[in-house]
Amino acid sequence: MKKFWKVLFAGSLAASLLVGCGGDSxxxxxxxxxxxxxxxxxxxxxxxxxxxxxxxxxxxxxxxKTGELVTRIDSEKGNPQAxxxxxxxxxxxxxxxPDLWEKYVxxxxxxxxxxxxxxxGYFTNYILSGSGCFILNNKLMKELGVEVKGYKDLLxxxxxxxIASGDPTxxxxxxxxxxxxxxxxxxxxxDEKAWDYVKDFVKQLNGVELSSSSAIYKGVxxxxxxxxxxxxxxxxxxxQDGADVTVVYPEEGAVWLPASAAxxxxxxxxxxxxxxxxxxxxxxxxxxxxxxxVRGTNTTIKSTNEFMKPMSExxxxxxxxxxxxxxxxxxxxxxxxxxxxxx
Numbered sequence: 001m002k003k004f005w006k007v008l009f010a011g012s013l014a015a016s017l018l019v020g021c022g023g024d025s026x027x028x029x030x031x032x033x034x035x036x037x038x039x040x041x042x043x044x045x046x047x048x049x050x051x052x053x054x055x056x057x058x059x060x061x062x063x064x065k066t067g068e069l070v071t072r073i074d075s076e077k078g079n080p081q082a083x084x085x086x087x088x089x090x091x092x093x094x095x096x097x098p099d100l101w102e103k104y105v106x107x108x109x110x111x112x113x114x115x116x117x118x119x120x121g122y123f124t125n126y127i128l129s130g131s132g133c134f135i136l137n138n139k140l141m142k143e144l145g146v147e148v149k150g151y152k153d154l155l156x157x158x159x160x161x162x163i164a165s166g167d168p169t170x171x172x173x174x175x176x177x178x179x180x181x182x183x184x185x186x187x188x189x190x191d192e193k194a195w196d197y198v199k200d201f202v203k204q205l206n207g208v209e210l211s212s213s214s215a216i217y218k219g220v221x222x223x224x225x226x227x228x229x230x231x232x233x234x235x236x237x238x239x240q241d242g243a244d245v246t247v248v249y250p251e252e253g254a255v256w257l258p259a260s261a262a263x264x265x266x267x268x269x270x271x272x273x274x275x276x277x278x279x280x281x282x283x284x285x286x287x288x289x290x291x292x293x294v295r296g297t298n299t300t301i302k303s304t305n306e307f308m309k310p311m312s313e314x315x316x317x318x319x320x321x322x323x324x325x326x327x328x329x330x331x332x333x334x335x336x337x338x339x340x341x342x343x
Contacts, residue, residue: 030056033272083267125258130232131176132254161206184253236293253317
């Protein structure tokens with residue numbers, strides 16, 4: 001298992017600090033919350049300090065891949081060591097691991113778009129993640145003399161072995177890319193023609209499958225690969241930081257899926273965990289999110305980041321989230337078979 005690391009965000013607190021949803025006014029020690037998360041530093045560095053300042057609650061953050069974090073939560077369920085899984089949580093994770101989560105519905109649910117509210121009672125949707133997103137290395141693409149506008153373009157012979165992609169049986173972002181492909185690349189959603197595309201795509205990888213989502217977009221930015229099949233947040237972050245890359249949303253259709261947070265069953269810091277969930281969908285946090293490279297579930301608050309392409313300019317596709325969750329194990333097994341049989 002990947003080595004995990006812990007980052008402690010410990011802010012100094014004045015005695016006069018007004019504590020928000022996590023404590024009482026004037027309290028200098030509002031406790032701590034331990035969070036497991038696959039989220040990027042961009043999101044982490046914007047949300048956690050604001051939460052600490054608002055509530056007085058200190059955050060201990062453990063970062064890792066979603067699959068590994070869920071495995072860790074499962075192994076610790078007899079004696080939970082963390083309070084929250086932040087990011088990477090979704091309906092599929094919930095339905096395949098229903099005994100790992102604490103029931104909680106935030107009083108702030110009414111602030112977010114009704115299409116993304118907590119209907120299960122167990123996880124809270126706080127951002128919309130663009131799962132259909134490619135990152136292109138401009139220099140390599142020019143050298144190859146190819147153009148990529150959509151999924152079909154990834155099958156060009158010149159791109160064989162030059163595409164960075166992940167494993168949808170272990171990576172949440174790669175799983176989201178797979179379901180996006182299956183939605184838009186068939187004659188109808190999730191049909192055999194769409195699976196035929198997946199088979200052709202796996203052949204194009206030429207045995208290259210990266211073990212982490214960060215290796216995909218970093219590998220493209222550093223010139224190891226011409227194209228990365230990734231997700232919006234880190235790709236736009238690299239563009240924002242001046243990398244010589246282009247971000248493309250597939251013309252066949254790009255899906256935005258809600259990313260969620262959930263309280264771990266029998267969390268040792270339960271009240272602080274609830275406070276963090278409340279904060280994520282508060283107007284204050286959603287305003288912060290609007291300036292980042294993700295989109296909030298409070299859709300009345302528009303993105304203020306100039307590097308984020310307006311949704312009106314993107315062919316947005318809408319996934320049947322429940323259907324994909326119901327078929328997750330089946331589709332992951334089918335993908336594994338395709339990979340094994342690909343020569």
